[in-house]
Each structure stands twice: as structure tokens, then as C-alpha cells.
Amino acid sequence: MKFVKKILIALIIIIVVIVIIVVVKKSVNKKVVNEVAQTDEQILQEQVENYTKDKLLPRGIAELMTKYDGQNDKNDLYESLNTLVYDYLPKLFEDIDGLDDGQLSNYFNNNKDEIETNLGINQEDDFNKLAKYLQTLNYGDSKFEYCEIDSNSYRTAGRNAYLSFAIKFKYENKDKEMQLRVYFANMTSTNPEIIFASAE
Numbered sequence: 001m002k003f004v005k006k007i008l009i010a011l012i013i014i015i016v017v018i019v020i021i022v023v024v025k026k027s028v029n030k031k032v033v034n035e036v037a038q039t040d041e042q043i044l045q046e047q048v049e050n051y052t053k054d055k056l057l058p059r060g061i062a063e064l065m066t067k068y069d070g071q072n073d074k075n076d077l078y079e080s081l082n083t084l085v086y087d088y089l090p091k092l093f094e095d096i097d098g099l100d101d102g103q104l105s106n107y108f109n110n111n112k113d114e115i116e117t118n119l120g121i122n123q124e125d126d127f128n129k130l131a132k133y134l135q136t137l138n139y140g141d142s143k144f145e146y147c148e149i150d151s152n153s154y155r156t157a158g159r160n161a162y163l164s165f166a167i168k169f170k171y172e173n174k175d176k177e178m179q180l181r182v183y184f185a186n187m188t189s190t191n192p193e194i195i196f197a198s199a200e
Contacts, residue, residue, distance in 0.1 A: 055078040055082055064149055068184065084118060095107065099135075120183070120196060126198075137174075142173060148168050163184050180199055
């Protein structure tokens, strides 16, 4: 009788071990299948999201990672976007509201350093073009929701000094998206490194 009990206990232990092995194996296989099923873009997107935690992350950033072959740190782009969206644009919308051409010219001349630091723009004509576009949007009190890189807009600019692309900004309660063209320098020596301009 004791021998039968020992055999039953041994069988139960073997069955439990087999069940555990099967469950673990299925779990591992499922994880591997899921990872294999992910596209390269999804994997890259996850890596980018980890890398850019607590930074403004535009939709479509994974493609930018594959397109940009320059020397500059992509963190500079994320930080610049973050500053633009949350700090500079709200102030700029308010400052230029209702200004005419002459007043925009004065504004540019009085704020050249700030404009170049935040927008990378150092020419009055470029600033006026962007300012007039922003005035038509009237986004002053609107809350920013997200931004997205236009995957069809990539090109080189400035004799290959920049990778250029369009980026769309969505604001709460606004049907029309704001669209800017971004120039991201390929060389660390190129100045300005990042330019935000009106889209053509």
C-alpha cells in the first residue's frame, strides 16, 4: 500500500512538472511569435519611445530615425519641438495677434535673438511669412494635442545641409492642422541646427 502511494505521488509530481513545462513553453512561444510578428518599424518605434521618454514624440518618428543620417543628436530635435509647442508658440501666438506688416517688422527686429533661438529663423522675410500664417490660424488659447511627421514630405535642402520634412500640429477644437516645415541640420557645424518655417 505504501508502495502504491509513493507511485501515485511520483506520478502526480511528474504530471505537475509536465504541465508547468507545457505552460511555460507556450508562453515563451507566444512571446517569440509576437516579437517575430512585429514589423521593424514597430520595434524601432518602441525603442524610440523608450529613448525619448518625457519628450514630445511626433507620430511617424520611427521613419525619421531611418531617414536622418546626420551627425546631430536627435534629442536636440525632440527638445526643440517640446520648447516650441509648450513654451514658445503660445507666447508667439499672443505676441503677434493683430500685428500688421510694420508691427511684425518691429517685432522681429526687437526679438531677433529669441526668434532665432526658438525658430532658427534669422531673416525678416521668413519670419513674416511664418507669422502671417500663424495669424490666420488663431490658435492662441487652443490646447496642443499631438504632432505628426508627414511621411511623404522628406527631402534634402540647403545643398544637402539639412534633412527637411513637414510636421502637422493638431490642436483641440480646431479642424485645421497647423503645418510647419522643419529643417534638421546634417552636420554639427551647420547653424542654425533646427529651423521651423512655414510650409510651402
